[in-house]
Amino acid sequence: MSLHVLGCAGSLALGHHTTTFRIDADILLDAGSGLARVPLAELACIDHVLLTHSHIDHLLGVPLLVDGVLRLRTAAGRPPIAVHALPQTLDALSRHILNDVIWPDFTRLPRPEAPALTLHPLAVGDVLTLGSRQRRVRVLPAAHSVPAVGYAIHPQQAGGGVAFSGDTGPCPALWAALQREPVATLIIEAAFADHDAQLAARSGHHTPESLARELAALAGPRPFGALRLTHAKPGEEAAIAADLSRALATHGLTGLDVAPLREGERIAISPHPTKHVTLP
Ligand SMILES: [Zn+2]
Numbered sequence: 001m002s003l004h005v006l007g008c009a010g011s012l013a014l015g016h017h018t019t020t021f022r023i024d025a026d027i028l029l030d031a032g033s034g035l036a037r038v039p040l041a042e043l044a045c046i047d048h049v050l051l052t053h054s055h056i057d058h059l060l061g062v063p064l065l066v067d068g069v070l071r072l073r074t075a076a077g078r079p080p081i082a083v084h085a086l087p088q089t090l091d092a093l094s095r096h097i098l099n100d101v102i103w104p105d106f107t108r109l110p111r112p113e114a115p116a117l118t119l120h121p122l123a124v125g126d127v128l129t130l131g132s133r134q135r136r137v138r139v140l141p142a143a144h145s146v147p148a149v150g151y152a153i154h155p156q157q158a159g160g161g162v163a164f165s166g167d168t169g170p171c172p173a174l175w176a177a178l179q180r181e182p183v184a185t186l187i188i189e190a191a192f193a194d195h196d197a198q199l200a201a202r203s204g205h206h207t208p209e210s211l212a213r214e215l216a217a218l219a220g221p222r223p224f225g226a227l228r229l230t231h232a233k234p235g236e237e238a239a240i241a242a243d244l245s246r247a248l249a250t251h252g253l254t255g256l257d258v259a260p261l262r263e264g265e266r267i268a269i270s271p272h273p274t275k276h277v278t279l280p
């Protein structure tokens, strides 16, 4: 199993795509502009989309994906693309995107009885088993400006795995969930540098300082092997990296395997309980 980083930026610019991760060939974790990095024939193999929340940087690819691969998927006899998310996220997608104004309602097209897209509500704590390879997905809590979740993805065997926070500010419930189910790699957001701390707090995002405070407050062993940071606003990467070094030192956090996530990188999702592995 692997996680392919197709987009991990907080906004758009040359070389920066918004949040899009692909698990193996058939599962998307958020559907941002990173889809534009994938050949059409591979896009047609995506059967499941897990959305963290309703913000456009995380779901702009859904309406375009379903339209773009419809012909190929119909010809191959593939099922509808299944979108999994909180009920509030699905409602926002239906009402504000797939509303026959912004985009056609593909939950009723090409025919109401055989749509190209189906919507599947979930709740924090749910465990989904997806695809023929039976990847196990646990829905994690998050604290953002709209209802939001994260996901932990595990191989069929217990242990290991990768967790993704989605967009979140400080969220004790997320750490409690991870402590019950540690992962090899935790992908967590740090969208803003510390000079934007007020904006981050108001919009439900982390800065390096708020993230380091949560890490320092953890009791017991860290529930992850490696930490990878995502969702930096383009142009803010250097400031975030400098703030992170300072915050980790201030809070006495040593020995952490921490680095920014890189667009294009692939992370192994193995049953090993703690080891983070970057694939070539
Ligand atoms: Zn957001």
Ligand SMILES: [Zn+2]
Pocket: 010, 019, 055, 057, 058, 167, 231
């Ligand atoms: Zn976002």
